[in-house]
Amino acid sequence: MIYRYLGLADLISGVIALVVSFSAYRCYAAVRDKRFLLLELSFLIMGLGMGMRGFSLMLASRRTTHITLMCILIEAMARILSYSILAVTYTMQLVSLGVALVGIYFLRIFIIDPIVDTIAIFLLSYVTFNIGMMLFRGKSKLTLIVFIAFTLLTLSHVFSIVGHHALSLFYLTLSYLTQLVSFILLLITLLKVG
């Protein structure tokens, strides 16, 4: 039964991701800055993936197990693709060479265990680090909220790894909830932006 609630959490996160994507698209349409386009594309893929996984979990039954598994697999690939696009977005405005070096350092640590969540953690750590640098420079409240959101999203993948390795439903649920909170924070940011 719990997987239906996890599916609902996924679906809500997916819808918020699509709202972020639409906002980024509006920014791109106005100023034609490619970084907005990449941000839009990234959240679009993320949102569609999560929405699909959410639906499949909510409607899961013994007869649809293969569809649910396929959706989970597609979502995992979509997630990596979207995080990769996000990483490219922030690489386009590297704060310094040091940021790139830190990225390579993380890559060396995490590449030894190249499962989906680990790659996601690596990519998200890179993105979060970039946003953290911007926060350090700008000290904006909105950047702080987005920084916390991405930190929580990274944590959700850490909980997911723990949940899968320890076969713990608690950590798996925590992973979904952390992800949901991170997307709610992104929604709050959008509402504050107007």
Added chain:
Amino acid sequence: MRKYRSRVQIMIDILEVIHEKGKARPTHILYGANLSHDRLKKYLKELEENGLIQRVNMESYVVYRLTSKGLRLLREYDKIKRFAEAFGIEL
């Protein structure tokens, strides 16, 4: 460290100068937006192509005025800037 204006910020500066004056001659935009002649020409061309400003030929000179799209961008720019700032994108 000296901070350079981005392409978007320069365009917004140009739109603001034109908006302040209603109709602006290239010389006024050049001083108002603090640009060289060559860069001004390049940006004016881009803004015109994107439908953000309109070139109006007067009898002996040229003026530029904002289109409704340009005015809308100027009004929405604050939101765009805040969105970009929130997501750590420097405009």
